């Protein structure tokens with residue numbers, strides 16, 4: 001196993017005003033260069049965990065390290081150069097063009113009020129091409145469909161050129177063709193050495209791209225490990241509380257609810 005780029009050690013978390021822990025004694029290591037899929041039922045704590053990993057929420061107790069330092073010791077700018085989030089959805093209040101929105105991904109590299117430089121424009125154009133949005137850069141973000149917006153959020157994260165990319169249910173608004181495009185992009189990023197951590201409600205997407213799977217239930221770790229270890233009928237049935245069958249189609253594992 002390669003060195004962990006992110007590690008959690010006995011992390012507990014509860015939201016203000018509700019003392020029930022949403023994450024419970026969670027220990028986890030994410031290896032550099034891995035693709036980790038986080039699966040679990042609604043309310044398991046997946047989005048909360050993503051926000052903890054980004055440093056947006058502070059654990060109630062326990063430690064989180066990014067590379068060789070505690071996560072809380074990173075400035076926002078340093079953390080922004082290391083990690084990017086692709087949220088599931090984001091309120092887009094202003095009539096930014098697609099290109100302007102994607103350029104926001106370059107903020108961790110710019111000084112306050114500095115105009116984007118040549119390399120920022122190049123990184124943003126490249127990200128738009130990768131996400132299949134090359135033709136759309138002058139459209140306003142408010143005029144886009146849900147799936148197109150999700151691709152813009154992906155492009156913004158790609159423009160950020162992070163070491164670790166975190167994605168919250170990245171296929172939730174995508175049609176089949178764009179789902180395949182996303183899987184290809186994530187495979188490309190993986191091949192170029194990026195670390196990828198995604199939540200998904202689609203076990204098949206997890207099986208298609210992940211090297212590691214983490215199963216969360218009720219804020220606790222059910223199990224974590226390689227796809228062959230974790231993606232089993234027994235584990236998925238325990239995670240979701242409904243009987244799950246796994247079949248193989250052309251060497252690909254597919255989960256069926258029975």
Ligand SMILES: Nc1ncnc2c1ncn2[C@@H]1O[C@H](COP(=O)(O)OP(=O)(O)OP(=O)(O)O)[C@@H](O)[C@H]1O
Nearest residue numbers: 015016018022040041042043044045046047048049
């Ligand atoms: N801001 C908040 N204040 C209080 N409780 C919250 C807050 N956000 C989430 N929760 C609660 O924390 C628990 C975990 O929520 P979280 O959104 O992390 O789950 P999830 O696994 O991402 O769920 P889903 O699959 O439905 O998106 C849930 O019980 C939820 O109701």
